[in-house]
Amino acid sequence: MRKKATDALPGSSWSPLEQNPNLPPERADIVIVGGGVVGWSIAYWLKKKEMVRGGVRVVVVERDPTYSRASTVLSAGGIRQQFSLPENIHLSLASADFMRNINEHLGVLNEDPVDLQFNHSGYLFLASENVAHIMEENYSTQRYAGAKVSLLSPTQLKEKFPWISTDGVALASYGLENEGWFDPWSLLNAFRRKAMSMGVIQCIGEVTGFKYTTNIMTTVDGEQVDFKRIKQVRVQMPNSLEYQPVECAIVVNAAGAHSGKLAEMMGIGFGPKDTIAGIPLPVEPRKRYIYVVHCPDGPGLDTPFLIDYSGIYVRREGLGGNYIAGTSPEERPWLTAFTSSGPSCSRADPGRKLQNLGLECLWLQTHHGPGAHA
Numbered sequence: 001m002r003k004k005a006t007d008a009l010p011g012s013s014w015s016p017l018e019q020n021p022n023l024p025p026e027r028a029d030i031v032i033v034g035g036g037v038v039g040w041s042i043a044y045w046l047k048k049k050e051m052v053r054g055g056v057r058v059v060v061v062e063r064d065p066t067y068s069r070a071s072t073v074l075s076a077g078g079i080r081q082q083f084s085l086p087e088n089i090h091l092s093l094a095s096a097d098f099m100r101n102i103n104e105h106l107g108v109l110n111e112d113p114v115d116l117q118f119n120h121s122g123y124l125f126l127a128s129e130n131v132a133h134i135m136e137e138n139y140s141t142q143r144y145a146g147a148k149v150s151l152l153s154p155t156q157l158k159e160k161f162p163w164i165s166t167d168g169v170a171l172a173s174y175g176l177e178n179e180g181w182f183d184p185w186s187l188l189n190a191f192r193r194k195a196m197s198m199g200v201i202q203c204i205g206e207v208t209g210f211k212y213t214t215n216i217m218t219t220v221d222g223e224q225v226d227f228k229r230i231k232q233v234r235v236q237m238p239n240s241l242e243y244q245p246v247e248c249a250i251v252v253n254a255a256g257a258h259s260g261k262l263a264e265m266m267g268i269g270f271g272p273k274d275t276i277a278g279i280p281l282p283v284e285p286r287k288r289y290i291y292v293v294h295c296p297d298g299p300g301l302d303t304p305f306l307i308d309y310s311g312i313y314v315r316r317e318g319l320g321g322n323y324i325a326g327t328s329p330e331e332r333p334w335l336t337a338f339t340s341s342g343p344s345c346s347r348a349d350p351g352r353k354l355q356n357l358g359l360e361c362l363w364l365q366t367h368h369g370p371g372a373h374a
Helices: 002-008 037-049 086-100 102-106 132-144 154-160 184-197 256-265
Strands: 030-033 058-062 123-127 149-152 171-175 201-204 206-218 224-236 243-247 250-253 286-294 305-307 312-316 322-327 358-367
Touching: 030 037, 037 058, 037 184, 058 184, 086 102, 086 132, 102 184, 123 132, 132 149, 132 171, 149 154, 154 171, 184 201, 206 256, 224 250, 250 256
Parallel strands: 030 058, 030 250, 058 201, 123 305
Antiparallel strands: 123 171, 149 171, 206 224, 224 243, 286 322, 286 358, 305 312, 312 322
């Protein structure tokens, strides 16, 4: 309607329709759905890589401006290189270097410097006799990829961290550098501030639909696939019936835990069974719990990000004797992950390392997959 009014009155900015300043533009090159740290990071790198300043119009759509249920700000905020896959290790090493020099990347002229409140404490993984050989294999992979990691025997572990019980511990792996934790909210805001200074458009709203064209393609195996190309994104304004269609060339799914639902909205997974078009995106929300505990006589500044072989993890939170602790949900087939009773906590003796810590409060999180600490 606005386009018709504009075409009818060329050369004039007047419109018979009231303009909502919060609406996204009617046209964009790229629409990123999801304004968490991943979405804003993508926006930043797209603008960073553009050949001509202002050559790519990027819009980031986020439905919750408070981020009260966003995985980014509810995460434990950790970064580590202690993975089993070289790809994850290299990505984390690059991320650590980025954070070390973050103001060179995300600093904005005449604005305060970025402070991630980074705690340079390594991850400490504990292994039982049954899984010690896996830790040794991972250690070799990590060292070969360039990570600075050390293996500790129970005796060495006790010498370095006297407060840790080594009962049942056969081996430990400790990150010597480039590991620790930071404030995810600060990182999110740093990416957002920088991206917007580069011309990225922020939109508060919810993507509720797409308009696309469909072409039939044939694979090398002779399988016919409906190839859909999105032409338009429908953005619903918050607390309103008003919506804005945004014409675009590319849509980036950065919806985190809700990426699977967004993919369904695009028609992904609704094709014939046992075909590419019939494969859904295997991402769904899972409940995770983080407990805040107060232990005035607990370990101090040298406290690592401890992950016990039972699945329990704990790290220091500030300097007031507070710690956060939790456990990752057990892995299950993604289509049957939900139960009426919530995630299972049936790991062996989950309270062994936390038996003397008093419960302070409970945070409920939603994440989109395993490995949420890093």
